[in-house]
Amino acid sequence: ARIPLVAGNWKMNFDHLEATYFVQKLAWLLRDAHFDRRRCQVALMPAFTALRSVQVLVEADNLPIEYGAQAVSVTAQGAFTGDVSADMLAQLGCSYVIVGHSERRKYHPEDDANIVDQVRAVLAAGMKPILCVGESYEERRQGIQLDFAVGQVNDVTRDLAKEDMENLIVAYEPVWAIGTGMVATPDTAQQAARAIRDHISSKFGEPAGQAVRILYGGSVTSKNASQMITQPDVDGFLVGGASLDVEEFSRIVRLA
Numbered sequence: 001a002r003i004p005l006v007a008g009n010w011k012m013n014f015d016h017l018e019a020t021y022f023v024q025k026l027a028w029l030l031r032d033a034h035f036d037r038r039r040c041q042v043a044l045m046p047a048f049t050a051l052r053s054v055q056v057l058v059e060a061d062n063l064p065i066e067y068g069a070q071a072v073s074v075t076a077q078g079a080f081t082g083d084v085s086a087d088m089l090a091q092l093g094c095s096y097v098i099v100g101h102s103e104r105r106k107y108h109p110e111d112d113a114n115i116v117d118q119v120r121a122v123l124a125a126g127m128k129p130i131l132c133v134g135e136s137y138e139e140r141r142q143g144i145q146l147d148f149a150v151g152q153v154n155d156v157t158r159d160l161a162k163e164d165m166e167n168l169i170v171a172y173e174p175v176w177a178i179g180t181g182m183v184a185t186p187d188t189a190q191q192a193a194r195a196i197r198d199h200i201s202s203k204f205g206e207p208a209g210q211a212v213r214i215l216y217g218g219s220v221t222s223k224n225a226s227q228m229i230t231q232p233d234v235d236g237f238l239v240g241g242a243s244l245d246v247e248e249f250s251r252i253v254r255l256a
């Protein structure tokens with residue numbers, strides 16, 4: 001069975017001091033709730049500048065909290081001013097890297113080829129990519145949302161090996177639901193997650209389809225998470241805004 005994952009995407013929020021406070025408080029809340037990491041995984045995606053502080057805290061007390069980065073360079077090292085490599089992130093104890101978030105696709109020149117290379121770099125460094133896909137309002141209006149999201153998954157995974165599927169996490173994040181308060185219905189999330197899983201099964205075999213974890217993201221809160229998590233193909237959440245409030249984030253973790 002797939003272990004649920006609740007990941008907080010902090011985006012460009014929290015410096016390393018705020019991150020330190022958050023992690024200590026979250027650890028305390030999880031302990032209080034008898035959190036069991038074998039039944040649910042919880043991960044934080046801070047800015048690069050806070051990763052080292054998070055690592056120190058997690059390692060010092062062996063906290064049941066994983067963490068990762070929000071983007072990565074496609075190259076290993078060299079003259080790429082401002083970039084951070086997958087090996088650097090792995091050295092910091094990162095378990096995950098978000099790849100292809102719609103905000104990155106929009107504000108940075110990240111196209112499919114670049115996203116494929118990021119996924120490969122993350123896998124090669126022994127981390128798990130969280131590949132974000134999802135349609136905009138326009139594709140939904142045209143009724144092509146499932147083809148669109150599955151097409152994005154196909155474009156990125158086409159040349160991967162079936163063994164890679166065990167380490168791949170897909171986040172279905174419809175662009176119209178991100179930061180808008182307009183959450184997808186549980187049914188909509190389930191349909192998309194199902195379509196993505198069916199696609200992976202047909203391309204890489206049934207075991208690969210069953211192994212890949214599929215998250216929902218887009219205006220997740222503790223109010224809508226409980227319905228969503230009962231959907232058979234939704235394996236957890238990628239939480240934006242609600243991950244900045246430690247009490248609220250821990251409520252979502254408890255629901256999962």
Ligand code: 13P
Pocket residue numbers: 009101173177178179180181217218219220238239240241242
């Ligand atoms: P919100 O939860 O703020 O809608 O953001 C979702 C998101 O983009 C997570 O990656």
